Amino acid sequence: MSHDTAHGAVLIASAALVGAAAWSGDPLTLPLAMMFPALWALAHSRMAAVLVSASYFLAASHGLPQGVANFYGSDLWFGLLLWFAASLSFVAVHTVLWTKRPGWGRAGRFALAAVLMAAPPFGIVGWAHPLTAAGVLFLGWGWWGLVATAAGLIAMTTKWWPAAAIALSGIWLWSAAFWTAPPLPDGFRGVDLEMGQSLGRDNSLERQSDLIATVMRVAGERDEIIVLPESALGFWTPSVELIWRDALSGRGVTVVAGAAVVDPQGYDNVLVEISAHDAGILYRERMPVPVSMWQPWRRFIGQGGGARAHLFANPVVELAGRRIAPLICYEQLLVWPVLQSMLHRPYSIVATGNGWWTADTSIVAIQNANTIAWARLFGLPLVTAFNR
Template sequence: MRNRLVPSILLAAVCGFVWQIAYAGPILTLALVPLVLVQQGRRSLGRAQARFAVALAYYLAGSHGIPLAAAVFFGPGDHWIEGVVLWLASSALLASGWAFVDKAWKAAAVMLFDALMPPMAFFDWISPLTASGVLFPDWGLFGVAALLVGISVAPWLHQKRALVFLPILPIVWNLVYLSIPMHPNIGAPRYPQKSLVIQSMNLHLGPSTHSILENFNRLRSWVATADQHKKAQVLLLPETLLTWWPGNAHYIEQHVPQGQTWLVGASIPLKQPGLFADGIEEVTDHGSRMVFASVLPVPVSMWRPWHTPTGDSFGRMDYKAFWWQKPVRTDGKSMMAEICYDQLLPFSWLEVALYRPDTVLLTSNVWWAKGTGAPQIQRASAWAWSRLSGSTDIEAENA
């Protein structure tokens, strides 16, 4: 077993790490399945430990940027310790189910369980389920079902081809068997013809500060930049550019050109004092309304259901999780949004796969994630899942 365990751990770590390299992560992620299944030994406990170790290596390598990101995102203080705890705990949590995967159908069950069941679903980065978008573009939920069924029945169909489960041949196993029902246009997702002209705007503003004057100058700066995009019918701006207090809302509404719509990422106050939505406001020259809200804002930092909101707009705000989103139709076309952390979560993308909107809006802040690999993982995840739903994705970031 040791002869297989060490190479399997190393290969699993590589498969987790490559999520930060273009789109390699979603393409290679299914290698985790044979790397876990190949573990054998005399004792069942030893086999379970080996399977857990392989999966743990995958998740630790893929999410190794969490400690650094937490140190920046949580603000001043020794928050790197919290980041290390989150990194180790979430990786161990996601790897725990794989300890029981001694058959291929159990691998499919664990993938689905981790994607849908709390608390695993809250941290299910780099899920092998993402490969459904690579292998079955434009299939929607049928693509997810095809992936799970394919994994479950592959050993039965190939029971006389034992080499298929060697760690050195996972790509052959993926592409030869699972490519049979592949969509013929795998090279590209569906790009619908839209009458809307949506343009995104990337910014380099960094975070808000505790200075009212600096924040107002920051607001004036990005509004002036947005004013220059006259040709866009709809302008998409990044996540949480400001808090949607009445004064800020009025200022923006006064600057939106007639006939144009701005989709502004904002922290939006809710009816419960001190509680906010990480949402998107649809703003025109005659008013605004919240059209999207984050399914799950960043756990522990933004989403803290155990904490009583204080309403301190200059401290750590408390955000509501909205759990389920539906498309919004504009000019006859449907849109959905994946706001920052949502882009990493399979259960959020499964909602997109169900509705299959024409466009998916991707908004985020990445100033806190420099050097962590998180932005690359977000893009790779969004690429694969958008392929699955056949949707066009439009991205706006604040660096």
């Protein structure tokens, strides 16, 4: 085996280890992703850079094939196909921008790759972005923490990467020693459910009654904002609104819950706000899950259906007089929805999901790790509500 072949094999194996370990679902492992730019920069050829990038991304997203198989009730082959397809943007961007020439030119190319993977169109599948580690390394630093993390990532592509790695490791250990989970926002409470794939598909009166009973039990005698998972209410209709408003009559409880608003052209994945006095759509999802929900190709073949992507709409919404940043499911894996919301200086983050299809994977844990990291970076309270 030649020296270059052995060198490449070590880089590829290391990238896989870094991807799997960083994106394990524990927020404290996220800083391991900071090693990826060094491995990318140490590649001796473009083909090696291809394999390093693919190895990192595929390892980081290793739960996708099983999740797809669960969702569609199929074997792993379809999941494997989507897994590889999802990696194409990440691999293509890092392949095209890789250069054999060391120095700040290479560092600048990696910085451009990081920007491209953080924003649409490439950022639509911009999972496993190393910038997410900012929330673990620089607690409460906000935008300055993001800048410091970006500088660290760029430094990892230069000849000074060993010194940068030592410095980042020291910051990581210091941060881990004082690590605490983000607090709940005052007056909020999230409710996790275990209703499997029936959640959102069972629109019966019995299901609505069960959810109402759960909300009342959690709220007790307190006037709180109770957050239910994505899709909890199923289809949002006047009848569902009436059932919930009647149930909340005489109470100061407000419910935020996931639902779907359907029309002939498709549907919106939304969060609704319900109280005894009023109800309506609070938030429309900016980025639904590609393929399974968001199907933009339907427009080009003259078909309706699929969830609409509202991309840069409603980054924050007003709830009980406070500005919140909602993130529904898939948005928690991406960078740009979070940063767009942070530009508006929200009071808290509200993260919901319907993760029944992620059984036997760490996908929900990774989503939680991401939202925890962003909340810690910007010093924000966080409330979550997931169905499994």
